[in-house]
Amino acid sequence: MAYAASHDAHDDHGHHPSGWRRWVYSTNHKDIGTMYMVVSMLSAVLGGGLSWLIRLELAEPGIQFITDFQFYNVMVSAHGLIMVFFVVMPALIGGFGNWFLPLMIGTPDMAFPRMNNVSFWLLVAALILLVLSGIVGSGVGTGWTVYPPLSNIEYHPGPSVDFAILSLHLAGASSVLGAMNFITTILNMRAPGMTLHRMPLFVWAMLITAFLLLLAIPVLAGALTMLLTDRNFGTAFFKTGQGGDPILWQHLFWFFGHPEVYIMILPGFGIVSQIVSTFSRKPIFGYLGMVYAMVSIGFVGFVVWAHHMFSVGLTSSTRAYFVVATMVIAVPTGIKIFSWIATMWGGSISFKTPMLWAIGFIFLFVVGGVTGVVLANAAIAVSVHDTYYVVAHFHYVLSLGAVFSIFAGFYYWIGKMSGRQYPEKLGQLHFWTSFVGVNLLFFPQHFLGVQGMPRRIPDYPDAFTGWNMVSSFGALVTALSTVLFFYVVYRTLTSGEKCAANPWGEGASTLEWTVPSPAPFHTHEVMPKIGSQPAE
Amino acid sequence: MSDDGTQGLRRRNRGVATMLGGLVVGMVGLAFASVPLYRLFCDVTGFGGTPRVGLAGSSSGISDREIEVRFDSNVAAGLPWVFEAELRSVRVRLGEEVEAHYRVRNLSKTKTIGTSTFNVSPNSAGPHFVKVQCFCFTEQTLQPGEEAILPVRFYVEPEIGSDRDARDITAVTLSYTFFPAKTGAAAPAASAVAALGAK
Numbered sequence: 001m002a003y004a005a006s007h008d009a010h011d012d013h014g015h016h017p018s019g020w021r022r023w024v025y026s027t028n029h030k031d032i033g034t035m036y037m038v039v040s041m042l043s044a045v046l047g048g049g050l051s052w053l054i055r056l057e058l059a060e061p062g063i064q065f066i067t068d069f070q071f072y073n074v075m076v077s078a079h080g081l082i083m084v085f086f087v088v089m090p091a092l093i094g095g096f097g098n099w100f101l102p103l104m105i106g107t108p109d110m111a112f113p114r115m116n117n118v119s120f121w122l123l124v125a126a127l128i129l130l131v132l133s134g135i136v137g138s139g140v141g142t143g144w145t146v147y148p149p150l151s152n153i154e155y156h157p158g159p160s161v162d163f164a165i166l167s168l169h170l171a172g173a174s175s176v177l178g179a180m181n182f183i184t185t186i187l188n189m190r191a192p193g194m195t196l197h198r199m200p201l202f203v204w205a206m207l208i209t210a211f212l213l214l215l216a217i218p219v220l221a222g223a224l225t226m227l228l229t230d231r232n233f234g235t236a237f238f239k240t241g242q243g244g245d246p247i248l249w250q251h252l253f254w255f256f257g258h259p260e261v262y263i264m265i266l267p268g269f270g271i272v273s274q275i276v277s278t279f280s281r282k283p284i285f286g287y288l289g290m291v292y293a294m295v296s297i298g299f300v301g302f303v304v305w306a307h308h309m310f311s312v313g314l315t316s317s318t319r320a321y322f323v324v325a326t327m328v329i330a331v332p333t334g335i336k337i338f339s340w341i342a343t344m345w346g347g348s349i350s351f352k353t354p355m356l357w358a359i360g361f362i363f364l365f366v367v368g369g370v371t372g373v374v375l376a377n378a379a380i381a382v383s384v385h386d387t388y389y390v391v392a393h394f395h396y397v398l399s400l401g402a403v404f405s406i407f408a409g410f411y412y413w414i415g416k417m418s419g420r421q422y423p424e425k426l427g428q429l430h431f432w433t434s435f436v437g438v439n440l441l442f443f444p445q446h447f448l449g450v451q452g453m454p455r456r457i458p459d460y461p462d463a464f465t466g467w468n469m470v471s472s473f474g475a476l477v478t479a480l481s482t483v484l485f486f487y488v489v490y491r492t493l494t495s496g497e498k499c500a501a502n503p504w505g506e507g508a509s510t511l512e513w514t515v516p517s518p519a520p521f522h523t524h525e526v527m528p529k530i531g532s533q534p535a536e
Numbered sequence: 537m538s539d540d541g542t543q544g545l546r547r548r549n550r551g552v553a554t555m556l557g558g559l560v561v562g563m564v565g566l567a568f569a570s571v572p573l574y575r576l577f578c579d580v581t582g583f584g585g586t587p588r589v590g591l592a593g594s595s596s597g598i599s600d601r602e603i604e605v606r607f608d609s610n611v612a613a614g615l616p617w618v619f620e621a622e623l624r625s626v627r628v629r630l631g632e633e634v635e636a637h638y639r640v641r642n643l644s645k646t647k648t649i650g651t652s653t654f655n656v657s658p659n660s661a662g663p664h665f666v667k668v669q670c671f672c673f674t675e676q677t678l679q680p681g682e683e684a685i686l687p688v689r690f691y692v693e694p695e696i697g698s699d700r701d702a703r704d705i706t707a708v709t710l711s712y713t714f715f716p717a718k719t720g721a722a723a724p725a726a727s728a729v730a731a732l733g734a735k
Contacts, residue, residue, distance in 0.1 A: 111549045176560055184552040188545060218560050222567025237571060240653055241612055241715035248574050252567060313659045315701045 027113035029098045036094030047082035050075045059472035072458040073141030080144030085171045091406045092267035103512035106191030106528045111184035122174035126167045133163035140164045148238040148246045153231045165224045172217040179210035193530030200510045205270025208298045216259040223252035254305035262301045268405025272358045279355035280347025281507035286339040293332035310381040319378040326376035353427035357408035368396025389449025395442045419518030420496030426488045433481035440474025590666040598631035599694040608711035615716045616644035630694040638686040642678035651675045651717040661708045664696035675717045
């Protein structure tokens with residue numbers, strides 16, 4: 001083994017705070033990571049609950065139980081905001097990032113542990129503000145994109161939108177501080193011998209994600225501030241009546257929003273790379289290609305934003321540019337997909353639960369990616385604009401792609417985090433029920449979209465009944481599968497088998513598997529020396 | 537790790553964090569700078585149907601090709617005015633300078649001030665639609681019951697015939713919307729034009 005683990009390097013005893021102080025005052029990357037995971041799971045129940053209410057309403061034509069249509073808009077908006085900012089990001093970045101980034105690069109903790117604590121609690125404050133926005137006034141019925149003029153004070157009087165703006169400000173500040181922390185840790189605190197090109201792919205994914213956050217979130221913060229002053233202090237950034245332009249909001253929002261979708265998927269790429277390599281018992285195929293594919297996805301991700309705006313009246317040459325630039329992203333993404341397949345090719349594959357989720361991720365992400373290439377065409381995008389085709393596309397890459405990578409990471413690392421291994425049979429059952437459920441749920445939405453069913457409307461003509469019923473049935477299967485997941489968590493924590501330091505065997509070659517399970521409170525107090533083999 | 541090493545690491549960490557903080561501040565700055573930049577970009581390129589403001593007379597002469605210019609008028613809520621074009625449309629030769637008139641009347645019993653926004657449709661005609669003189673450059677004040685004729689002088693550049701995005705256009709709609717003006721605050725459109733005129 002390339003890594004020499006020293007016996008005194010890890011310490012679980014004494015000198016750490018206990019009781020509530022351990023958590024509230026925590027500066028420990030593992031405890032903070034755990035808290036992020038808990039917040040993500042709680043938010044997932046909230047955001048997922050909203051989506052099940054939406055599917056319940058849409059199960060049959062006509063109005064089932066929603067009499068206040070603004071409330072429907074609020075549910076749709078809250079579902080989007082919660083899933084993006086309080087489920088996917090906290091789980092992938094705050095949770096797995098905090099937990100495993102220091103472990104994988106062989107450093108005792110993050111560069112700024114106190115700032116890490118601030119990042120976490122800002123996120124909690126942001127979540128509280130977002131929940132308040134739904135309780136006071138009319139709620140935020142703007143969609144997660146908060147487009148003016150709908151979000152202007154004329155159409156959303158009352159404090160709801162202001163609460164949401166401040167919530168996003170805090171969530172953004174939390175992410176920016178976290179990103180600075182990650183970058184500093186990766187650049188300055190790697191174990192001796194771990195060059196940038198020997199870092200595990202998950203660490204690379206986090207580095208690129210952190211840079212995307214640093215460049216994208218401030219633009220959102222600027223736009224949100226303009227919206228806040230438009231609403232409350234009489235400015236006119238987005239008000240046509242006084243010389244402003246609502247299209248400017250769309251440019252600013254999507255300059256943030258498009259990198260944001262890569263922020264949500266790149267950590268998933270990293271996790272899937274680790275898992276595919278581990279369970280194929282092979283180093284990842286084309287390591288450098290994988291790294292620079294992610295770098296170029298991050299770079300190109302900043303110059304394609306207007307493909308979200310094909311219907312606002314861009315000139316045909318502007319649209320031509322954004323069509324081509326968007327399609328270019330399929331190239332580095334294809335490099336990643338084929339490298340994963342090449343890693344599995346000829347490998348000694350064991351289909352444990354994490355591997356099932358990783359393969360499920362690859363499959364579903366390809367489906368979502370293909371509809372993405374379809375939507376990249378401006379003419380088609382105008383035709384299916386604001387229909388369920390778009391909903392199906394981004395749920396395949398996010399709800400199925402990113403969320404599958406979260407589950408993959410959970411099953412891969414829960415032994416390291418809790419010291420107890422998950423029950424294998426139940427884990428596999430969870431995978432298969434989820435896989436069937438989400439495909440039943442989202443695949444028919446492609447058909448509905450092409451037929452013209454609009455998003456964000458609580459009713460539809462009778463012609464759409466069949467596939468909506470199938471979709472809602474899929475939501476039921478997914479819901480039951482999620483209940484099963486929480487049972488798996490319960491079984492793991494209460495009666496899971498004790499987990500060895502490295503339960504996966506020789507395929508698991510990264511540094512987190514050299515420390516005991518559960519990872520002690522202090523790890524890598526003496527930095528490990530890295531041998532000459534690349535760490536994949 | 538020795539104390540020296542720890543101190544050195546702390547210093548390097550602070551250095552990296554400071555640079556990253558600078559990056560964040562810079563991006564916030566760029567987000568706000570995008571507002572004047574975007575307006576400048578629209579004024580200069582005619583992006584999004586922003587008509588250009590220019591001097592009298594097309595530099596490329598008058599062509600034989602004709603184009604229809606339609607006139608649209610709107611009044612926003614809160615302004616008790618009637619606002620309509622004298623003609624629904626005119627046919628003009630490319631490069632020919634034309635004056636059109638709008639009629640506006642204050643229905644209320646108080647003095648009111650309005651300012652108008654303007655746009656041409658389709659958007660791709662924006663770069664070729666040049667306004668020489670327009671009531672929309674300044675605020676309009678109407679006494680109770682007063683009626684006024686508001687002139688606009690414009691021409692359509694002959695280059696529209698060679699623009700890939702605009703050559704098929706046979707009709708351009710010039711649209712105005714009057715909004716209640718905030719007393720004291722110059723309309724942004726008006727101030728942008730004032731700045732142009734000062735050059």
